[in-house]
Amino acid sequence: MTDALAVVIALKSFHSAKSRLRASLPDVEVDTLVRQLADDMVSAAAGWPTTIVSNDRDVREWAAGRSCAVHAGGVGLNDSLQRAVAAVRATATRIVIAHADVWSPGAFVDSDFSAQVTICTDRHGTGTNVLVIPAHEDFTFRFGATSARDHHAEALHRGLTWERREVHPWSLDIDDESDFHFAMARGKKPL
Secondary structure, three states: OOEEEEEEEEEOOOOOOOHHHHHHHHOOHHHHHHHHHHHHHHHOOOOOOOOOOOOOOHHHHHHHHOEEEEEOOOOOOHHHHHHHHHHHHHHHEEEEEEEEEEEEOOOOOOOOOOOOOOEEEOOOOOEEEEEEEEEEOOOOOOOOOOHHHHHHHHHHHHHHOEEEEEOOOOOEEEHHHHHHHHHOOOOOOOO
């Protein structure tokens, strides 16, 4: 059976996201960067139904203008994602959960998700930038500082096959000044 992906992208806000980056790099136009990264992630999901998870009015308007569904509500990131995934579960075989701050995402359509759970870590190997799960399986999200380890434990707890990817187009997210400089050294997205 061919995969029918549903993509769920978490995006806090264009104006308040990336507080660590704003504090350490006051000369960088962070609002513009956050919007550009989010646009790139939505483009990577092209061809698949995409839901943006945010309680921010500006983000919800931006998402609607890009033909994305919008999910608001929930308490915190993990609860909001659980609710959004529950809402799209019936229309997909796999669900891709992604953060909107990945530097240069590749198209999801070109990806091979052979394991039931695919954990795409950040460049440090500790966080989860992209998580792919089977739509019909319960899975408790554990996004946070040790989410790669925690999502691995969740896959084992559920008896699901898993794959961990540490080097891939989704491994670089922009959380702080070191991520920003690491990304800029690659010559992409001049601001």
